[in-house]
Amino acid sequence: MANNDMITVQEKVPFWLDPKKRGLIYQLFILFLVGCLAYYLISNTLINLERQSIATGLGFLHNESAFEIGESLISYSAASSYGRALIVGALNTLKVSFIGIIITLLLGTILGIARLSSNWLVSKLASIYIEVMQDIPILLQLFFWYAIFYETLPSPQQALCPITGLFLCNRGVAFTVPAAHPAHKYMILALFVGCGVVYLVRRWAKKRQEKTGQIFPVLRFGIGIIIGLPLITWLAFDAPMKMDIPKLIGFNFKGGMTLSPEFIAILLGLILYTAAFVAEVVRAGIQSVSKGQREAAMSIGLRPAPILNLVILPQALRVIIPPLTSQMLNLTKNSSLAVAIGYPDFVSVANTTINQTGQSVEGIALIMALYLIFSLSTSAFMNWYNKRVALVER
């Protein structure tokens, strides 16, 4: 009986008063509008492209690029395809971001700690640095470093030589590196093996400490293994000492390793700018751990190093890591500004490709796709990390 009543009541409700049905209608309407807009834009684009007789699709990637790229991690020439040119660009983006991120983390952490230093002078200087760098657009900083490089440094003939084997000139920085030797490959391998061993030992030490309470000096052991294994490999190959020293031949340096002014300007700009933000993140993270935590740890008799390791850092890192990854992502995104000073990153190469082929839609879609891959994988990592370190509330 009651059931019957309910049904009759429900039947009486007209569909525009039922929130569920109404919501469905709203959504269909909005999707319809978005679809119409998309159809309008796409059809216009197709008509316009046809009028300019530009083929659509990614077929152009196989065509010969016919432009040179200043620096490349893989072999590349003007005869290579556009696809290969774009790969070179993507690798250059990765190179500058990777090196930039490592140095930024170091510099940013130092600055963040300096900002909290009890030394008034150091703390004030760090905060001035952070404030000034955050308030000047990164593009302006890039132009500034690039101009400094070009206007202040002499030509290769009068290159500055502050240390033997290091040359500074307006064509870049040339420095001495060990001459190529088969030992290097094995040394890198040894480094990786060392990292793996340290990881396993750390896990074992943690388990043992949880079971028996005995502490194993992981840090000292780890540093020893990571430095020691490559060193032993190096000695096993009779310690090759030959160095590759850059020499001035004609108008430029040959040999050794040369970093282009563009690379240095973008790297310097990215590092100095992002480090200011990283410093703020680190400072906030350290300050987020309440004073009571340190006092409690001291009262149970822990020494300063274990306090930092076991009490402060695990809590601070939980606060630091999420904004830190977004800063690293910002650094990668800002590396796209390389196009303004002529470092051949992905955006720069894609831009040249667009100018040459007219494949603007595909070119910009590729740029967006690459950066989306970076950001989506970063946020996937973040979700994983957040789940791993999330506080287990009881």
Added chain:
Amino acid sequence: MEEALATQTEELKPPLTTVGVIGWTKNNLFNAWFNSILTIVTLYLLWKIIPPLLQWAFIDSLWHTSGKECRETAGACWSIIYTNFRFIIFGFFPYEQQWRPLLAMFLLFSLFFYSRDRNHWKKPLGYAWIVGLFTMGLLMKGGLFGLTPVESTQWGGLPLTLLLSVFGLTAAYPLGIILALGRQSKMLGVKWLCIIYIELIRGVPLISLLFMSSIIFPLFLPEGITINKILRAQAAIILFTAAYIAEVVRGGLQGMSRGQYEAAESMGLNYYLTMRLVILPQALKIVIPPTVSILISAFKDTSLVVIIALWDLLKTTQSVLSNPEWMGFSREAYIFIAILYFLGCFSMSNYSRKLEKELSAGEQQ
């Protein structure tokens, strides 16, 4: 008895080495051996850097000369700023009409200044901003009230930078609120559209959107219709900023307690009224400080339009630097621009910090 106590406290003054200049120095600069070394090293470095810098910037510098004389001095050549000041600031805006962008900027700054005080945050202020922004646009564009029309292709320099960031944020704000509400919506279709938009935009660099605005937007339109470059860049900046505002506003929405929604519902308010009267006023108040930091980054990010060849502050400076007379004085020119940007951003970030303190003090009461 009381007198005795008084004399006792007077006698027990702290030792000289813990108060005053000596005490401060000892506590803040030399409180441990490591800090002492740090202080000495830092002082030495400052001694090495600061005096030559001051020498370069103020003592050996030239202020009102031509480029030729500048080349013979070791100091800074501020003449590049002095001589080209009006071009750097106003770009190609007709010379006799440059009072108009100046007035527009003055209007903007006075509006900002007036809005600093929280007691002025009432309805009239909103109207004042609308009228102010409209007047600014009119001053730039002309064509009414006997003002000579000025093509937007001639806009440039600082007014363009300010215009792009302020109008960008103003237009992006409502869009950002809609996106944030959409992302919180129970309707899955709407929710996913908003999520895709926000994450897509936040995942790509602004420069790719600016390229899109300069290359692809013209393709979107039917034949014969064109939109000028500044408007297209402005659209890109709006689309970009809206995604970031949406995330900030979402933070505010998530900070609202469930009770607020339930209270509004129990009073019989519908969705629109709930948001308009109960949720948004509170949520937007929480997110004012992060909104100011979005304004700061919008202000900084407008400098990227130089890459798609708009004549903003950075581009006018570069064009002065490409003049053979002034070639090679990039340091001075860029330092000047950096100071302008710094002053703008620093005052805003200072204000945001002050505001944050005030608002959180209000919460604690």
